[in-house]
Amino acid sequence: MDARVNPLSADPNKLATSNRPTRAEAEAAVRTLIAWAGDNPEREGLLDTPKRVTKAFGELYAGYDQDPKAILSRTFKEVGGYDDIVMVRDIPFHSHCEHHMVPFTGKAHIAYLPHDGVVGLSKLARLVEVFARRLQTQENLTAQIIDAINENLGPRGAAVMLDAEHMCMSMRGVHSEGVSTLTHRFTGVFAEDRTEQDRFFAMVSRR
Known part of the structure; x- marks a missing residue:
């Protein structure tokens, strides 16, 4: 090579x-x-x-040189039989719109149902950063995060929600400041069971 x-x-x-x-x-x-x-x-x-x-x-744009598989490669199996939702919420991220190359910023909420061990919590935050540090759309960023979790962790289900403000709307164009864009995606048990989706939304909003 x-x-x-x-x-x-x-x-x-x-x-x-x-x-x-x-x-x-x-x-x-x-x-x-x-x-x-x-x-x-x-x-x-x-x-x-x-x-x-x-x-x-x-x-x-350091994310282009980082490998999400390497970030999620190490898992821990000694979890006392825990098999319920693992959630990391309010993960801050900064990315750039691929259409105008101006920032969009927000928070990511990630949950998964373990199948064969869990990953270090900080790794989920690093995963968000890998994909955020590329030219993106919020929709694609949402899909990339959950696809990486499914491909590398093999959970029984996964859920991702992003809440962001786009400078391409507030700094230019319609000049609409404070507008929030929400995207989410469910796979596995989360996609099949509305109860699990409701649990996810409840955990995201709990303060």
Whole structure:
């Protein structure tokens, strides 16, 4: 295998490493956008902006270089026979809309019914971060999180809800501030049993 090829490039959402622009090319693109916006990329306050932006992109979109399978690979079986809902709620996330590349932020609520052990609670928060740190739609982010849980943990059922505000609505376009978008998806027992769905919603709203 060519050492330059990213082993994750089988994912259609990812480029092989060999196809990525260089840092210099990325910085040149930022300078072009600054000029297109109407400012002078050569003025003092903007001289180092291309470097700062590319560095920030490395952090904001770090999810492309992270593997959800590795995050969920370790489970614990000594749980005293516990087989009821495991929920981690109010997981904060920050992502970027793939249509306008502006932020949307919110909270994720995740629950699953264990089948053969449980995963560390912090791993669910890390899973959200992996997918959030990519260009996204909220609908796709919801699906990716629950699909990763099902594929790697094999639970009897899983439930995910995202509650987010999109800057593409509040900063531009209709300028509707404070609008909340909710998405959710159920699989397994949660999809089949309305009682389990009601339990999930009750646990999410409990304060």
